[in-house]
Amino acid sequence: MGRTRKGRDISGWLVVDKPAGPTSTAVVNKVRWALEAKKAGHAGxxxxxxxxxxxxxxxxxxxxVPYITDAxxxxxxxxxxxxxxNTDDAEGEVLKTSDLRPDDEAIKEALAGFIGDIEQVPPQFSAVKIDGERAYKRARDGEEMEIAARPLFVESLxxxxxxxxxxxxxxxxCGKGGYxxxxxxxxxxxxxxxxxxxxLRRIWSGPxxxxxxxxxxxxEEMARTPELDTHLLPLEQGLVDLPEVKATAEGAVKLRNGNPGMVIAHDVEYGDECWASFDGVAVAVGRFKSGELHPNRVFNT
Structure with missing residues (x-):
């Protein structure tokens, strides 16, 4: 029998200005502890x-989370x-040096080649999997790997x-998956x-x-106090890039049970992915088809 996870059933988003040093997972654990939350994860x-x-x-x-990761x-x-x-950052061992220092115009010209849909090879020290193992684990053992290039959209540089x-x-x-x-x-x-x-500093991510x-x-100062709860943003913040449709009362009941439900939609076309709300609260995410939302994610709110 599986162990029941303890904690509060609390939903929403908390935005953290992460400092240098801790891993993203360590920050998630800190937030989960501070809010006594049953479940938590990060978006990127x-x-x-x-x-x-x-x-x-x-x-x-x-x-x-996937909608913020994709933003x-x-x-x-x-x-x-x-x-x-060897790590492509200041933490690694120096591999090569050069006395050449391009001027600003040369740099600007080079940057133009990184804009749009490009192919990018992740660093040797990265979390991508090579034959089921994280690349950074192999790199720590001194192994040099061939890592396949991955597509990346760069809007501006x-x-x-x-x-x-x-x-x-x-x-x-840039879009998802950029290194x-x-x-x-x-x-x-x-x-x-x-x-x-x-x-390196991430200045914004989606909304x-x-x-x-x-x-x-x-x-840490507000941990386990009602004051920290006031900084929570609603879960709907994670859906701002999707169009919203309004569920009818009957439709909301059906959607919450995982079934297609009737919605009122404007400027949404057949097959579009969107989210349904009822009385201002997110009910489900799914595809719009002939006046109904066919859910693939249902919110127990």
Missing amino acids: TLDPEATGVLAIALGEATKT LKAYEFTVRLGVST LLIDRPDADHVTLEMV VRSIARDLGAVLGCYGHVRE FDAGDGLTIAQI
Whole structure:
């Protein structure tokens, strides 16, 4: 018989401004402890040394995580020119160096080649699986692997600062699955000078902004008090990129039971994915077909 997980049945989103150091999983565990929540997860991993927005889903909001994972995200990061490392960031061992330092115009010209639908090879030290094992585990053992390129959509990639000849600060807006470390590595290769990420911050992810996030210190200070609950955002925040339809009273009952239910829809076409609400509360996500929503996710709210 399975063990029952203890905790509160609490649903919603808590936005954290993650500091450098802890893993994303450690932050989730901290939030779950602070809110005494039964269930929690995050929408998009940040490397331990990265900072910025980490959106934590609680309870029923975990069902909306894929929609935040798929949403556009923005990163601000500093690339150290002239040095490549085995991790593609400042934590790794130096592999190669170069005295070449491209000027701003050369960098801007190179950045244009990273915009749009591109192919990107994840870093050797990454969580991608190679024959069922995480790449970083093999890399720690000194194994060098061939990792297949993956598609990535980059909406924009801009040079926003040049602190000195050795460093360039960039801002990137991209889709799901982007590795900023790979961008730094590949930019250095295109420029012929090598490069790695020195600092990385996710400034927003879908509807969530780092500026609205709580620090770990704030979470610890408010832990297990009603004050922390006031910072929760509704689970519907995870659905803002989907069109909303209104369920009828009878339709809401059917949808909550996992069956197609009648909805009132405007500007939604047959087969569109959307979410249904009743009295302002999310009921289900599914496909709109002939006046009904056919659910694939149901919210027990």
